[in-house]
Amino acid sequence: MKIIIAKNAGFCPGVNNAINKVIELSEHSTKKIYTLGQLIHNNDVIKNLEERGIVAVNSISEINDIKTSILVIRAHGIPPELEEKIKESGIEYVDATCPLVKNAHRIIKEYSEKGYTTIILGDKEHAEVIGLKGYAGDNCFVISSVEEAEKLPDIEKANLVSQTTQEEELFERVVNILTPKIKELIISNTICTPTKLRQKETIEFSKIADIVVVIGGKHSANTQRLYQICKDMSKEAVLVENENDITDDLFKDKNTVFITAGASTPAWLISGVEKKIRGIIYKENIFRKFFKFIVASGIFTGFAALGLISVVYKSFKTSPDIKFAISLSLVLMAAHIINRSSEKEANENNFRKTIFLKYNREIRYIAYISIILSILLSLNSGILYTILILLFALPAMVYRKIKKSLKISAIKDIFITLGWVYIICFIPAISLHKLSSPIFYSNILLIFTASLIRNIFIGILQKKNDMIITNEYIYFCLGEKRTFKLLYIILLVLLFISIPYCRYFSIPILFLPVYYFIMIFMMKKGKSPDIILSEFLIELPFFAIILV
Ligand code: SF4
CATH class of the missing domain: 1.10.600 (Farnesyl Diphosphate Synthase)
Known part of the structure; x- marks a missing residue:
């Protein structure tokens, strides 16, 4: 049996940078470190951060000791009004927003100031989309499907952007629907390069694999999206959080296994799953x-x-x-x-x-x-x-x-x-x-x-x-x-x-x-x-x- 491991699986640069920042702070600072929301959707990593005393809060009001705390804004970014509130509170804060998300903020702000309606393709409830919306003001629509794109009202001029982890194929389909509908449509494909590479590779190997194993948190949006692509493209796909979810029967009568993972999945989890699969297939010898x-x-x-x-x-x-x-x-x-x-x-x-x-x-x-x-x-x-x-x-x-x-x-x-x-x-x-x-x-x-x-x-x-x-x-x-x-x-x-x-x-x-x-x-x-x-x-x- 052949095992193919995705080259682009594992932490994306944005997640990596945010994790490094909080750890550096926890090592150097005597202040208590908080993150605004969970840094990434991965239980193993969250557990590790908690053991280091790094606590996730949903709102600044949950922090009592403002003077002795540092708040870290995670890679997803936040709306500008929330950043203002944080500044006003007087808490020391560190912005770990991914530069690629910041780029999307900049594009949205630029066109919305020129009077363009912003259309965001993404999950309405996702923290990144909430942040993007904040830069668009009231003149903004969030859509998550082709059907919702079709239902949009007539718009004179609009700027179409995307959540950075969105599916490329869906983005293109939405572009095709909106192009004839909107007179002046600016197409700002803000899907980030790490996501594009991950998706391209996933599509390529899902087609040839007998089974695709997607590793990642079940609550992680990018992992879910990756899993969806695999399900659509492959004969069989499974989503696992770690090696404990792997069972022997998954690999019966299979010739090719493709292993991939979401942006918030650490490489050691991928390696754990890979080893478990290899153990099932090859039965490691005693030496x-x-x-x-x-x-x-x-x-x-x-x-x-x-x-x-x-x-x-x-x-x-x-x-x-x-x-x-x-x-x-x-x-x-x-x-x-x-x-x-x-x-x-x-x-x-x-x-x-x-x-x-x-x-x-x-x-x-x-x-x-x-x-x-x-x-x-x-x-x-x-x-x-x-x-x-x-x-x-x-x-x-x-x-x-x-x-x-x-x-x-x-x-x-x-x-x-x-x-x-x-x-x-x-x-x-x-x-x-x-x-x-x-x-x-x-x-x-x-x-x-x-x-x-x-x-x-x-x-x-x-x-x-x-x-x-x-x-x-x-x-x-x-x-x-x-x-x-x-x-x-x-x-x-x-x-x-x-x-x-x-x-x-x-x-x-x-x-x-x-x-x-x-x-x-x-x-x-x-x-x-x-x-x-x-x-x-x-x-x-x-x-x-x-x-x-
Ligand atoms: S998925 Fe892309 S945009 Fe989002 S944090 Fe990672 S690198 Fe940055």
């Missing part, structure tokens, strides 16, 4: 499940750390004390696991979420046992090393509790990178009495750059999967373009630093930066594999270096 467990649980990170520790020892032309090296890698692995397992469940990729929900206790035990083992093994080398390891382990264990009070941008990437440098470079250098050696400083640069690349990649992966990342990540703080620029700079530094290491590892060490250049290229092209395999590929060279 693949084991591989995923090793990577998703963070155990592979321990092996990756061990690889880098061996690099440091080799650079000092000595072999590592195996017990000591294992104790160092165990503490890094434990910190990684604790950090991952305490991330919010709705924020997580489906497979990882499954692992941490199903085995959360067991995985935490692995982390605690790793720390105990690390301490016991380090005692073998002396109490000083146990103390040095604890100096890292203790803050790492409470990181999630203290990070909010630290209020430092990119804190997570910085903390992990410095933690890796401390454990992998600093502690071995002390044990070998090499703190004054120039090699110690070049090791710091090497591990710092390698670890920073790893952490930035992980941030990008999370964001590409529509997980809700915060300003803890460099990617969140810098945005896509600047993050990739930064990655290129770090890779050049890594390439430069790697050259002297050819003495210990011969030429293959230079493949490390080249390998990451290829990964960036694939990521930018959107061709990276699923998040679990991608994480494995990011850490693979660290581990593979042991073999060189």
Whole structure:
């Protein structure tokens, strides 16, 4: 059976921007964050935002603590009178209206000021349409069907606009009806480009699929519209909110499945549904499940750390004390696991979420046992090393509790990178009495750059999967373009630093930066594999270096 995943499924840029804005505010501001209406129609994301203390209100009157609150206007936009009211109330507010919706506001305002009647094709009750109407004044009609277009009275001159998520085909049919009816008709097709691309792709693949799976909130207008297109175009279509709605019998006697999703559906929900379907069709074998467990649980990170520790020892032309090296890698692995397992469940990729929900206790035990083992093994080398390891382990264990009070941008990437440098470079250098050696400083640069690349990649992966990342990540703080620029700079530094290491590892060490250049290229092209395999590929060279 063939599975086709829509390229344009998942958060649209407008939704993405609104979510980023509220999260940034909740991280930076001491004020309470409210959104005017639900930010998006997706229960999993709403639940996650609520856990961050972000509350949706239907009206400003529901907010008692005006002085200590920030109100966020969501991507749908609002009518100008309501914006005036918000200003008058004195509450601090942030406008996250999508620029494409704002463009529709501008067009409506421009023509209505010139005396044109505004005709909006959209759902009367939808928040975006209510906002659009506000810019048209009283001289406005809202229609939602061909029949309603036919019933419009005679109008001298009109401006036809559309809700941004409207069906293209319906818009064209309405244009055909209104063109002979209205003497001077301005056709302003304000359906946004992300919606057009989504619909075009949906029509194309719905025609060839035996079944179409549409993922999205049942109350989301754009998901409903997408579902309607699929129903009309395909042999069979189902609307599901998440993987729990998928049943085996849906795929009996089917050859092609097309999976698509509304603009408010995060990629991790799509990936969850895809995995469930793949599981039904292909029945995952035990080795693949084991591989995923090793990577998703963070155990592979321990092996990756061990690889880098061996690099440091080799650079000092000595072999590592195996017990000591294992104790160092165990503490890094434990910190990684604790950090991952305490991330919010709705924020997580489906497979990882499954692992941490199903085995959360067991995985935490692995982390605690790793720390105990690390301490016991380090005692073998002396109490000083146990103390040095604890100096890292203790803050790492409470990181999630203290990070909010630290209020430092990119804190997570910085903390992990410095933690890796401390454990992998600093502690071995002390044990070998090499703190004054120039090699110690070049090791710091090497591990710092390698670890920073790893952490930035992980941030990008999370964001590409529509997980809700915060300003803890460099990617969140810098945005896509600047993050990739930064990655290129770090890779050049890594390439430069790697050259002297050819003495210990011969030429293959230079493949490390080249390998990451290829990964960036694939990521930018959107061709990276699923998040679990991608994480494995990011850490693979660290581990593979042991073999060189
Ligand atoms: S659907 Fe289009 S107009 Fe609406 S928020 Fe998304 S990108 Fe903006």
